[in-house]
Amino acid sequence: MTESVPSPSSILVDVELPDPEPLAPGLTEMLSSLRVVLLGWYAVPEQTSPEQARDQFGDEARAALAEIAQDFEAAGAEVTPRLVFTGDKFDSLGRISREEHCDAVLVPTPMDRDHLRRVLVPLRGLHNARRIAPFVADLVQDDTTDVTLLHILEEDETEDASRADVLEPAAEMMREHGIDAGLLRLDARATDDPADTIVERSGEYDLVVLGETKPSVRSILFGSVPEQIVRQAQVPVIVVRHEDVEAEVAERAAQAD
Amino acid sequence: MADDASHPPEPATGQEELERTLGLVPALAIGTGTMVGAGIFVFPGLAAGQAGPAAMLSFAIGAVIALLVALPTSELATAMPESGGGYYFVSRALGPLLGCMVGIGQWLGLVFASAFYLMGFGHYLADLCRELGIPLPLSVTGLALGMALLLTGVSVTGTENTGDLQNWIVGSLLAILGGFLGHGGLDALGVFGRQQVPEAFFPYGTFPVFTTAALVFTSYLGFVQIATVAGEIKNPSRNLPRSMIGSVLLVGTLYVLTIFISTSLLGSEQLAELGETAIVNVGRAIVGTFGAAALLGGGLLATLSSANASILSASRSIYALSRDDLVPPQVERINKRYRTPHVALLLAGGPIIALILFGRVEVLAEVASLLHLFMYGLICVALLVLRRTDPEGYAPSFRCPGYPVVPLLGAVASFGLVGFMTPLSILLGGGILLATAGWYLYYARTVTISGISS
Numbered sequence: 001m002t003e004s005v006p007s008p009s010s011i012l013v014d015v016e017l018p019d020p021e022p023l024a025p026g027l028t029e030m031l032s033s034l035r036v037v038l039l040g041w042y043a044v045p046e047q048t049s050p051e052q053a054r055d056q057f058g059d060e061a062r063a064a065l066a067e068i069a070q071d072f073e074a075a076g077a078e079v080t081p082r083l084v085f086t087g088d089k090f091d092s093l094g095r096i097s098r099e100e101h102c103d104a105v106l107v108p109t110p111m112d113r114d115h116l117r118r119v120l121v122p123l124r125g126l127h128n129a130r131r132i133a134p135f136v137a138d139l140v141q142d143d144t145t146d147v148t149l150l151h152i153l154e155e156d157e158t159e160d161a162s163r164a165d166v167l168e169p170a171a172e173m174m175r176e177h178g179i180d181a182g183l184l185r186l187d188a189r190a191t192d193d194p195a196d197t198i199v200e201r202s203g204e205y206d207l208v209v210l211g212e213t214k215p216s217v218r219s220i221l222f223g224s225v226p227e228q229i230v231r232q233a234q235v236p237v238i239v240v241r242h243e244d245v246e247a248e249v250a251e252r253a254a255q256a257d
Numbered sequence: 258m259a260d261d262a263s264h265p266p267e268p269a270t271g272q273e274e275l276e277r278t279l280g281l282v283p284a285l286a287i288g289t290g291t292m293v294g295a296g297i298f299v300f301p302g303l304a305a306g307q308a309g310p311a312a313m314l315s316f317a318i319g320a321v322i323a324l325l326v327a328l329p330t331s332e333l334a335t336a337m338p339e340s341g342g343g344y345y346f347v348s349r350a351l352g353p354l355l356g357c358m359v360g361i362g363q364w365l366g367l368v369f370a371s372a373f374y375l376m377g378f379g380h381y382l383a384d385l386c387r388e389l390g391i392p393l394p395l396s397v398t399g400l401a402l403g404m405a406l407l408l409t410g411v412s413v414t415g416t417e418n419t420g421d422l423q424n425w426i427v428g429s430l431l432a433i434l435g436g437f438l439g440h441g442g443l444d445a446l447g448v449f450g451r452q453q454v455p456e457a458f459f460p461y462g463t464f465p466v467f468t469t470a471a472l473v474f475t476s477y478l479g480f481v482q483i484a485t486v487a488g489e490i491k492n493p494s495r496n497l498p499r500s501m502i503g504s505v506l507l508v509g510t511l512y513v514l515t516i517f518i519s520t521s522l523l524g525s526e527q528l529a530e531l532g533e534t535a536i537v538n539v540g541r542a543i544v545g546t547f548g549a550a551a552l553l554g555g556g557l558l559a560t561l562s563s564a565n566a567s568i569l570s571a572s573r574s575i576y577a578l579s580r581d582d583l584v585p586p587q588v589e590r591i592n593k594r595y596r597t598p599h600v601a602l603l604l605a606g607g608p609i610i611a612l613i614l615f616g617r618v619e620v621l622a623e624v625a626s627l628l629h630l631f632m633y634g635l636i637c638v639a640l641l642v643l644r645r646t647d648p649e650g651y652a653p654s655f656r657c658p659g660y661p662v663v664p665l666l667g668a669v670a671s672f673g674l675v676g677f678m679t680p681l682s683i684l685l686g687g688g689i690l691l692a693t694a695g696w697y698l699y700y701a702r703t704v705t706i707s708g709i710s711s
Contacts, residue, residue, distance in 0.1 A: 047412050047569055047597045049340050050275040051488060052576050056591050058273050086276035087489065095276070 008078065009138040010035040011238065012102040014093055015068055017042045017061040017083070020025060023068075026113040027106075027236055030207065031051075032075035033141045037100045040065035040083045041092050050085040097241065103135050104209075104240045107230050116206035122150045122198045122229075128211040129170035132240050136209055137177035139238075147174065148185040152194040162188040195228040202229070208237045258595055275489045284375035284483050284496050286427040287503030287566060291479030293430055294563025295622070296512040297368075298556040299377035299533050300473045301519045305316065305524040305690035306529025308469040309460035312662030313516040315469035315475070320509030322674060323477035325667035326633040327505045328657045329640040331498035336486045336653035337641075338493035341577030343632040351640035353706050357697040358690055359632045360578040363485075365689055367571035368605055370478055371564045372612035373621040375401040375408075378560035382633065385553055401613045404561070409606025412568055413592065413599045426562045433555045438514045441543045445521035450477065472619060474626040476512060479563075480505050481629070481636075482570040485577075494654035518543075571605035572598050583701045620685065623678045627686030634671035637664040648708065 011031060015021070017040045042061050044053045065083050072079045080100060086092040097105060121136060123129050129149075136147060142232050151166045153159065167186040175181050191197040202208050210229065279287070296316065304312035333346040344363055348356020379401035387395050395403065444451055459466070480501045483490070490496050519528055519539045528535045534556065540548030576598060579589040592599040612621060641664050643651055657663055675683065 043596070045415070045596055047415070047572065047602065048591060049486075049488065049573055049576055051580075051661040052589055052598060053341055053591060054275060055580075055589070055595060056274045062273065081272065083272070084274045084276050086278065088276065090274045091278050092274075 008034050009103040009135045010037055010080075010100060012039060012093065012097045012100070012105045013072075013091070013108075014039040014041060014106075014121065015065070016040075016089075018057065018064045020064065020068060021108070021110060023108055024111050024113055024236070025070075026116045026206070028071050028075050028077075029077050029114075030116045030139065030145075031075040031106070033138055034071065035078045035080065036072050037096065037102050038065065038069050038079055038081045039093065039096050040068070040081065042083070042085045043089060044085050044087050046087055050087060054085045055083075072088055088105065102241060104238050107237045107239065109234065109236045111235060113206055114175045117144065118146045118148070118205040119207045119209060120148050120150060120198075120205040121209045122152070122194075122200055122201075124152075124211065125225060126166055126169055129166070129173055131178075131242070132209060132211055133170070133173040134177050135238075135240050136174060137179050140179060140183070140208070143180050143183065144181050146185060147179060148187055148205070149174070150187045150189065150198065152197060153188060153190045159188045159190070195232075198229050199232045202233045202235055202237075206235055208233055208235060209240060210237065211240050212242050275488065277489055277493075279407065279486065279490045280492075280498075281496045281500055283424060284490055284500035285485075285504055285507075286424045287486065288480045288483045288500055289431075289557050290423055290427045290509055290559075290562045291482050291566040291570070292450060292476055292504065292508045292563070293427075293434075293511065294374050294377065294472065294561075295687060296476030296508060297434065297515050298381070298536055298552075298559045299373075299618070300622075301475060301516055301539070302528045302530075302532045302535030304469050304473050304516065305465070305520050305535070307461065307472070308465040309525045310456055310516070311459045311463070311466045311522040312469055312473075312520070312525070313513045313528065314466050315473055316509065316512040316516055318467070318470040319474045319477050320443065320505060320512070322470075322474070322633075322667070322670045323480060323505045323509065324502065325663055325670055326636060327480050327501045329637050329664045330481060330484055331501050331655050332657040333636065333640060334487050334497045334501070334652045335494045335645070335655040336651050338487040338490065338497065340486065340488040340573060342487065342574075342582075343481055343636050344574060344577050346484075346639045347632065347635045348706050349708065350642045351635060353581075353583065353701060353704050354694065354697050355635055355707065356581075357578070357583045357701055358470065358693040359635055360574060360583060361632055361693040361696060362628040362690060364571050364574040364578070364605070365608070365693075366478070366632070367482075367567045367574065368608045369612060369621050369625035369628065370475060371567035371571070371605070372401075372405070372609045372615075373475060373618060373625055374560045374564035374567065375405050375609065375613060376618050376621065377434065377533055378404055378557065378564065380561060381537075381553060381556040384534045384537060385557070388549070398613060398616050402610060404564070405606060405609050405613055408561075408565055408568060409602060409609070412565070412572075412606070413597050414595050414600050415597075423562060423566070426558050430555055430559055433551050434511055436516075437540060437543065437552065438511065441518040441522065441539065444543055445518045451522070451694060456520065460525065466644040467674075467677045468679075471626065471674050472623060473512075474674060475622040476508065476632065477505065478558035478625065478629045479566070481632070482566065485570050485573045498655040499508065509676075568605045569610070571599040575601040575604055581706055582704050583697070622681070623682035624686045624689070626651050627675050627678060627682060630675050630690065631672045631686075634668045637668035637671065641668075648710065661695045 011034050018060050044050045069079045069081045082096050084092040151162050153162050339345050344360035379397040382400045384395050483500050487503040522542045531538050537549050537552045540552035576589050578584045588600045590600050
């Protein structure tokens with residue numbers, strides 16, 4: 001059961017074919033330490049059978065996807081390309097992130113930065129951090145990226161309590177997973193509107209990494225707490241998925257020994 | 258056993274995958290949406306005029322035949338959850354000649370059906386103008402023609418998915434009908450003290466019950482369209498049988514209730530006079546102007562959604578033929594800008610316009626039914642053949658119950674019902690089928706069709 005070389009965390013990156021929005025070069029570089037599940041989706045209207053679209057546009061779509069896959073491979077990422085002709089992109093995103101056991105999903109924002117140096121990690125609680133920590137550790141392997149843990153205070157929570165109960169233990173978790181202590185910043189804030197505050201703070205960062213609230217990709221992009229953040233943030237957002245049953249079983253096994 | 262979870266993924270890296278996006282509800286909406294337009298909103302007046310209150314038996318006969326075909330179709334569709342539906346099954350089981358006849362017949366059958374629905378739409382729009390006191394800008398034919406042009410144009414250029422809209426339309430139709438049938442049913446039974454229109458059950462004898470069944474069978478063409486998009490349905494071994502059988506049971510029940518209520522409240526003579534939009538006046542009789550307005554709106558939505566669904570299915574049928582080289586490959590070209598199969602859609606829309614100009618509602622309905630009944634009969638035969646030969650790769654996850662009685666009865670009833678149509682319809686439909694055979698001999702004689710892939 002134990003693997004000698006643990007496989008890196010995986011992230012789902014979706015691109016629309018045949019004319020994808022270009023990804024920021026810095027983003028490609030940032031993700032290069034992960035296993036990138038590169039989902040190219042070709043939108044098919046309901047009048048058209050996906051099969052029919054595949055017959056005509058398959059070659060063009062495959063070539064376009066291969067080009068993007070090459071960019072990631074050139075940056076050093078392990079790439080799993082998947083090409084789907086679909087009438088509903090969310091169906092495809094959900095299915096493939098399940099099939100590939102993706103740890104996270106990228107929601108890109110067009111921007112033009114060559115290097116991403118500052119990552120904001122809003123935390124809702126420790127449980128949340130447990131899932132995010134190993135992912136962030138895999139993400140920032142080059143040890144040049146600042147990681148800021150942000151905790152929004154609960155109603156009558158004091159800043160000290162937040163630090164003691166959430167931020168410090170979360171930082172400890174991050175260090176255990178190999179993140180350089182010198183790169184970690186802690187930030188506790190009181191606010192009436194958490195989403196708004198996070199969006200506002202994100203302007204000072206290059207990337208936001210946050211945890212999913214519901215176990216579906218559709219809800220990441222539609223109608224859940226991170227939705228507002230995902231939509232309004234000026235920088236790319238990575239949504240770390242809920243633990244699958246599998247991961248929970250593995251965690252329990254790990255705790256047992 | 259076909260494992261459902263294993264259907265969508267073909268995860269060989271670099272291979273294109275085709276997403277299945279239709280769940281049970283959208284599949285039911287395709288079947289129901291294609292069917293309710295006719296049975297409730299166009300036929301009650303015509304059917305009651307021909308058979309009297311016994312028209313409800315005609316609809317029941319139609320439902321039984323549709324069910325006898327839906328069961329074998331379900332088995333075949335779970336064995337071959339591919340685009341193309343009836344054409345696919347028949348061509349795989351019975352060879353390219355019959356396959357070609359069924360495939361082209363399905364396309365033209367849908368074209369006739371769509372023209373019929375659009376004529377119904379024209380009647381509803383004309384009625385609406387009358388109710389609102391707006392002078393009619395165009396004749397019924399003109400209105401139908403305008404809508405045909407609009408629908409074809411939108412289907413070529415529209416990139417918004419109307420799937421959710423279709424669900425919404427079918428949902429609100431069912432709500433309107435639920436209210437209408439619930440209240441009207443109690444009314445018809447005399448709960449609110451209304452006198453029923455006294456009438457013999459068979460005012461015109463029993464024979465018209467069968468000719469009427471042949472006429473109104475157009476109300477049962479939709480379930481097989483679910484099989485046409487089988488390749489896009491999630492969890493096909495569960496959702497295909499449920500949606501096909503479920504939609505037949507649902508609309509069959511609605512039809513029989515509608516006729517019962519309509520004939521009880523207004524009597525068949527008055528219904529016959531009211532013609533295509535008779536149901537609006539039944540609504541008025543039950544809850545006044547509000548009822549009339551609701552059913553008028555329902556009629557517009559239902560005929561439109563049926564026509565639209567038929568155009569899309571017709572285009573899918575053409576693609577299935579083209580994939581097997583039975584028609585020239587140009588017809589499956591997709592427009593790069595809109596990503597729609599514009600040639601196939603125009604091949605549906607063009608003939609629809611011609612048929613609307615022809616304009617005989619009953620004949621349009623019967624020819625549509627005839628072309629479908631030919632396919633239905635052969636679908637049943639296809640099941641009998643496949644069960645006997647048991648070819649490699651044939652592994653349906655749904656088994657048709659009552660084999661071989663159900664498919665045998667289904668085939669006999671499908672072919673038999675054609676005998677009750679008017680001579681003109683039989684002549685037209687038969688002529689079209691002969692022409693499709695002629696097309697095969699002229700164009701596609703050398704085509705061989707691959708075996709069953711699963």
